[in-house]
Amino acid sequence: xxxxxxxxxxxxxxxxxxxxxxxxxxxxxxxxxxxxxxxxxxxxxxxxxxxxxxxxxxxxxxxxxxxxxxxxxxxxxxxxxxxxxxxxxxxxxxxxxxxxxxxxxxxxxxxxxxxxxxxxxxxxxxxxxxxxxxxxxxxxxxxxxxxxxxxxxxxxxxxxxxxxxxxxxxxxxxxxxxxxxxxxxxxxxxxxxxxxxxxxxxxxxxxxxxxxxxxxxxxxxxxxxxxxxxx
Amino acid sequence: xxxxxxxxxxxxxxxxxxxxxxxxxxxxxxxxxxxxxxxxxxxxxxxxxxxxxxxxxxxxxxxxxxxxxxxxxxxxxxxxxxxxxxxxxxxxxxxxxxxxxxxxxxxxxxxxxxxxxxxxxxxxxxxxxxxxxxxxxxxxxxxxxxxxxxxxxxxxxxxxxxxxxxxxxxxxxxxxxxxxxxxxxxxxxxxxxxxxxxxxxxxxxxxxxxxxxxxxxxxxxxxxxxxxxxxxxxxxxxxxxxxxxxxxxxxxxxxxxxxxxxxxxxxxxxxxxxxxxxxxxxxxxxxxxxxxxx
Numbered sequence: 001x002x003x004x005x006x007x008x009x010x011x012x013x014x015x016x017x018x019x020x021x022x023x024x025x026x027x028x029x030x031x032x033x034x035x036x037x038x039x040x041x042x043x044x045x046x047x048x049x050x051x052x053x054x055x056x057x058x059x060x061x062x063x064x065x066x067x068x069x070x071x072x073x074x075x076x077x078x079x080x081x082x083x084x085x086x087x088x089x090x091x092x093x094x095x096x097x098x099x100x101x102x103x104x105x106x107x108x109x110x111x112x113x114x115x116x117x118x119x120x121x122x123x124x125x126x127x128x129x130x131x132x133x134x135x136x137x138x139x140x141x142x143x144x145x146x147x148x149x150x151x152x153x154x155x156x157x158x159x160x161x162x163x164x165x166x167x168x169x170x171x172x173x174x175x176x177x178x179x180x181x182x183x184x185x186x187x188x189x190x191x192x193x194x195x196x197x198x199x200x201x202x203x204x205x206x207x208x209x210x211x212x213x214x215x216x217x218x219x220x221x222x223x224x225x226x227x228x229x230x231x
Numbered sequence: 232x233x234x235x236x237x238x239x240x241x242x243x244x245x246x247x248x249x250x251x252x253x254x255x256x257x258x259x260x261x262x263x264x265x266x267x268x269x270x271x272x273x274x275x276x277x278x279x280x281x282x283x284x285x286x287x288x289x290x291x292x293x294x295x296x297x298x299x300x301x302x303x304x305x306x307x308x309x310x311x312x313x314x315x316x317x318x319x320x321x322x323x324x325x326x327x328x329x330x331x332x333x334x335x336x337x338x339x340x341x342x343x344x345x346x347x348x349x350x351x352x353x354x355x356x357x358x359x360x361x362x363x364x365x366x367x368x369x370x371x372x373x374x375x376x377x378x379x380x381x382x383x384x385x386x387x388x389x390x391x392x393x394x395x396x397x398x399x400x401x402x403x404x405x406x407x408x409x410x411x412x413x414x415x416x417x418x419x420x421x422x423x424x425x426x427x428x429x430x431x432x433x434x435x436x437x438x439x440x441x442x443x444x445x446x447x448x449x450x451x452x453x454x455x456x457x458x459x460x461x462x463x464x465x466x467x468x469x470x471x472x473x474x475x476x477x478x479x480x481x482x483x484x485x486x487x488x489x490x491x492x493x494x495x496x497x498x499x500x501x502x503x504x505x506x507x508x509x510x511x512x513x514x515x516x517x518x519x520x521x522x523x524x525x
Contacts, residue, residue, distance in 0.1 A: 082518065
């Protein structure tokens with residue numbers, strides 16, 4: 001599952017001095033989708049919050065209780081119409097990367113690297129102990145540990161849900177069955193909002209872990225190659 | 232393709248053809264630029280060949296690895312294309328195109344026979360809590376006695392139609408959801424004549440593409456013909472079984488359960504069947520979606 005591991009020989013003159021290892025962790029399609037998705041997610045959240053500003057509430061208009069007054073400077077689009085333009089443009093990019101990514105993962109078999117399955121369950125607790133500083137670091141034989149797999153699998157699930165809840169509130173008549181599945185139009189709008197916050201929760205956790213895991217790990221999402229992997 | 236199939240020692244992405252690193256491509260600029268000594272390039276090729284074949288199986292020279300990494304990084308260049316959205320000159324037209332694509336897709340998603348949900352009376356929002364959302368004034372002061380709907384365009388019987396004539400058409404009453412672009416919605420009870428019946432009455436050319444309306448408060452709107460012919464699209468003169476109030480668009484408004492709220496114009500004065508739109512609608516012309524079907 002860990003991809004190709006190569007040894008890198010650092011040569012000085014004729015002699016081979018040191019050997020470093022590198023693993024090819026992220027195929028090009030995955031890297032492209034990752035960065036396009038990162039940008040489109042940023043736009044979708046920013047414009048979504050501007051759209052939310054038009055009616056920062058759920059349920060009936062009258063009486064209306066404003067849930068939160070999201071500051072305009074932390075939103076994209078400037079006004080409702082502008083934000084809708086951003087949202088309705090980037091949703092296609094967001095959807096396209098999602099479809100390409102999922103299609104690639106499934107047909108290449110690369111999904112095994114990220115998909116959390118039953119056999120990852122025994123590894124969850126030791127990893128939790130390690131993350132919270134009361135357990136040794138479990139040995140790792142693949143690119144992602146069980147908690148990472150869990151996080152990535154959840155994030156992919158949230159991505160799918162964001163599209164489905166979005167469809168339900170964008171076209172509540174044509175996709176009335178979707179809205180019905182979500183408990184009706186009001187609930188679909190609330191789910192869409194909650195899925196966004198859950199996704200943001202993942203993003204902040206993800207960014208924190210990227211910082212903690214250091215440079216080589218970050219570079220692997222740019223070049224595909226991770227130097228000195230832990231397995 | 233499985234990453235395992237990547238050819239060891241080449242550093243190529245498994246998704247591309249396994250190309251070997253050609254020293255004449257990579258080495259001179261890479262090695263020469265760093266060391267300033269062309270001799271290094273030659274020795275590097277020799278050592279890396281040796282490394283690949285004999286020293287360590289699957290091994291790769293450090294410099295070769297750096298080249299392979301750089302090449303992989305460059306392959307991400309297409310992501311930069313999204314940067315055009317940050318350029319003010321292109322931004323507006325690109326977003327308009329994106330919105331246009333959404334409208335195009337929505338029009339394809341629209342199903343003529345698919346009905347919007349009809350709600351039981353118990354779920355209807357009380358009349359007092361039905362929001363009033365005018366763009367300008369809540370009452371443009373229509374004088375009912377003088378009111379008529381002026382019909383023009385691709386119709387056999389143009390002219391002025393009085394409310395009484397519209398009310399001779401079969402009356403439809405429906406409890407449907409009214410959705411505002413702002414995000415709120417309300418379930419109301421609407422009554423009126425099917426727009427399709429009225430189009431039949433005026434002998435409209437239903438192969439025309441659009442229908443436009445003008446309003447007493449200078450609001451204006453347009454509608455695609457498919458939606459105009461939808462069985463739930465009403466020329467609405469009643470709400471909650473009572474004649475329309477002034478604030479809700481008396482004497483005649485549109486009720487279109489398959490469209491967003493701003494499409495459902497109030498205080499209608501003119502109706503035209505046409506194939507060309509010189510303007511789309513009050514909000515659309517400021518940047519909102521033209522089709523906005525639900």
